[in-house]
Amino acid sequence: MSFGECTITLQDVVVQLGLNIDGQPVTGVTWCDWSDHVIRALGVIPPQRDIRGSCLNLRWLNERFNFQELGALESEEAQFAARALILHLIVTFLLPEHTGSFGPLRYLLLIENLALASTYSWGSVVLATLYHELCHGTGYE
Structure with missing residues (x-):
């Protein structure tokens, strides 16, 4: 070159x-009651200590979901784990922020419906x- x-x-x-x-x-909201969205997208509500405002502790996300065994999971569990993996990739690789070990939940709204996420x-x-x-x-x- x-x-x-x-x-x-x-x-x-x-x-x-x-x-x-x-x-x-x-685009989307940056602040709301994340409990409903998290339970719908991930199937579980993290402990209160793992949510700070509109951010989720990435360590909890990694410990809760086994990304290596997505194929062995049942359909609904696989979708929850897939969303967790996609969220993790977005906040750590594609769109990292300066939030330390916490990643913003705002992208969860965009991947809640996996079929629409690619649009x-x-x-x-x-x-x-x-x-x-x-x-x-x-x-x-």
């Missing part, structure tokens, strides 16, 4: 991560988050 500048584009996000860049924007423009928000974090990391906020 010759000397110069390069940038990451939406096409890179599609090719590298296979994420959708068309569809509905990834969102995940690639666009991943690229936007990448650029935001680059600005944050270089001090150009």
Whole structure:
């Protein structure tokens, strides 16, 4: 690669991560009573100490769900575990935040219906988050 500048584009996000860049924007509420949503999406309510405001303790998520044995689970349990795994991937890999060991629950609303989850423009928000974090990391906020 010759000397110069390069940038990451939406096409890179599609090719590298296979994420959708068309569809509905990834938006939604950031604060509500999360109990109903968590029980519907994950099938269990975490202990109160594992929810801080609108964030969930990722350690609890990993301990509660066995991601390695998704295929051996019954249908409903497999869906709960799949949502937990998707939430974990979103908050730790695709859209990480500076919340330590807690991840925001707001994405749970978007993956509650697994069939509709692919209709969102995940690639666009991943690229936007990448650029935001680059600005944050270089001090150009």
